[in-house]
Amino acid sequence: MFDTIFLDRDGTINGDPLGYINSLSDYHFYDYTFEALDILKKYSNNLVIVTNQSGLAEGKLDINNLNEIHHFVREEFEKRDLNLRAIYFSQDYHEDFNSMRKPGIGMFLKAKEELDIDLKNSLMIGDSIVDIQAAERAEMKSIFLLSGQGKSYLEDVKRDYKPNLIARDLLHAAKEISSI
Numbered sequence: 001m002f003d004t005i006f007l008d009r010d011g012t013i014n015g016d017p018l019g020y021i022n023s024l025s026d027y028h029f030y031d032y033t034f035e036a037l038d039i040l041k042k043y044s045n046n047l048v049i050v051t052n053q054s055g056l057a058e059g060k061l062d063i064n065n066l067n068e069i070h071h072f073v074r075e076e077f078e079k080r081d082l083n084l085r086a087i088y089f090s091q092d093y094h095e096d097f098n099s100m101r102k103p104g105i106g107m108f109l110k111a112k113e114e115l116d117i118d119l120k121n122s123l124m125i126g127d128s129i130v131d132i133q134a135a136e137r138a139e140m141k142s143i144f145l146l147s148g149q150g151k152s153y154l155e156d157v158k159r160d161y162k163p164n165l166i167a168r169d170l171l172h173a174a175k176e177i178s179s180i
């Protein structure tokens, strides 16, 4: 049904209590994440994670720790036959249209180029207004989640954007995805 499902990371597949995660021991998938991904797999098993990690530039995040976390994420997806094709992260601050940092669509354009993705038939799922803004700029469908930071963006998202679905969390999104 979708060429690719793009997933935000923090607040979407894992908790994000501090706004950044700098060690594997602080990285925890939500307890429903893999149940949700198992459902989503029926709609596309081409998954790509796109995550803003400006903490790298701020010195709050160590690149080796980030790589260790992403290695763990890849392994956990692989164990469950989830086809995680790539993880893209952005450490910059620019938010221009083509910037790597969401709401720029740089990470999506890179994924399109490297993985031959049809963005117009793809879906973005995330808990931030920038996830929805990037999805609209890239002409993708989107699901806005109220997990993570979602609730704080809800009014602005509803006023300015048109996500195809607003869901409580990734599991609810997966269960309601057939409506979009």
Ligand SMILES: [Mg+2]
Residues within 6 Å of the ligand: 008, 009, 010, 011, 012, 126, 127, 128, 148, 149
């Ligand atoms: Mg997020």
